[in-house]
Amino acid sequence: LLCCVTSCMTNRELAYMQNDRYNTTTPTSAANSPKPYKLQANDVLSVKVQSEQPELSNLFNIVDPASTMAFGGPSALYLAGYTIDEAGFLTLPTIGKLKVVGLTSTQTQDLIQQNLNKYLVGTTVIVKLLSFKVSVLGGVRNPGYYYVYNEQANLLExxxxxxxxxxxxxxxxxxxIRQTTGGSEVIILDLTDPNLVQSPYYYLMPNDVLYIDPLKTQLKRENLVVVTALLGVISTGVLLLNYFR
Known part of the structure; x- marks a missing residue:
């Protein structure tokens, strides 16, 4: 009876990417190439200059990301990075302001390298995106926000x-829920869909928010607990009334 009332969960409700064509011998191909992320205002970057003459490259390295990460974690690294301002500019020591909004990290790295070559020869610029974090809420084991130390991460990751x-x-x-230059987008994704990996939303972007709705069966189960408790209170009240009559 309890199972009928609460609609017991089945494998079809729990399994991801359900497809009878999947097998253990032949892989199933799915075409989906991630689009490179284009930098936006308020993104935070790590910019490190390397050369054979550290005393010169250190003029451009105000903060060492490695030591900052070791002592302060992601928050300290965030504070030590370079933030793209609302106008889309990145301000660097000696080089000054560079327009980077709309560029990828690789394009930004090349742009900084070109400008740095005016001052130093034989240097290498390394640019990393620090502000890639995602928030995961709802029906997960450990809700919260998480930093991604890679410029490419998918929904399952x-x-x-x-x-x-x-x-x-x-x-x-x-x-x-995805932030764009025009506002916010909301799309509902089905993890049981075998074509999930082909969705244009399969790959995450910085500041994405994932919210997992509760199953209706779970809501029914919770409601049943409440109803059972109320019935218990009512039954106890009826017994007490009959006892004291």
């Missing part, structure tokens, strides 16, 4: 950072 979905999380209703 993002969910794995939060310990995967609980059984109460609805695999067919994962809301992805």
């Amino acid at each position: 993002g969910l794995s950072l939060a310990g995967d979905l609980t059984q109460a999380g609805d695999r067919k209703r994962v809301k992805l």
Whole structure:
């Protein structure tokens, strides 16, 4: 009876990317190439200059990202990075302001290298995006926000950072909230869909938010607990009334 009331979960509700064509001998191909992320205002970058003459390259390295990360973690690294201002400019020592909004990290790296070559010869510029974080909320084991130390991460990797979905999380209703230059986008993704990896939203972007809706069966189960408790209180009240009559 309890199972009927609460609609017991089945494998079809829990399994990801369900496809009967998947097998153990022949891989199933799915075409989907991630689009390179283009920098936006308020993104934070790590810019490091390397050369055979550290005393010269250190003029451009105000902060050492490696030592900052060792002592302060992601928050300290964030504070020590270079923030792109609202106008889309990155301000660097000696070089000055460079327009980088709309460029990829690689393009920004090349741009800084070109400008740095005017001052130093034989240097190498390394640019990394520091502000790639995703928030995962709802029906997961460890909700929170997580930093991604890679400029490419997909939906399943993002969910794995939060310990995967609980059984109460609805695999067919994962809301992805994405910030764009024009505002916010909201799309619902189905983890059971075999074509999930072909979705244009399969790859995450910095500041994405994932919210996993609760399963209806879980809501029914919680409601049943409340109803059972109320019935228990009512039954106790009726017994007491009959006893004291």
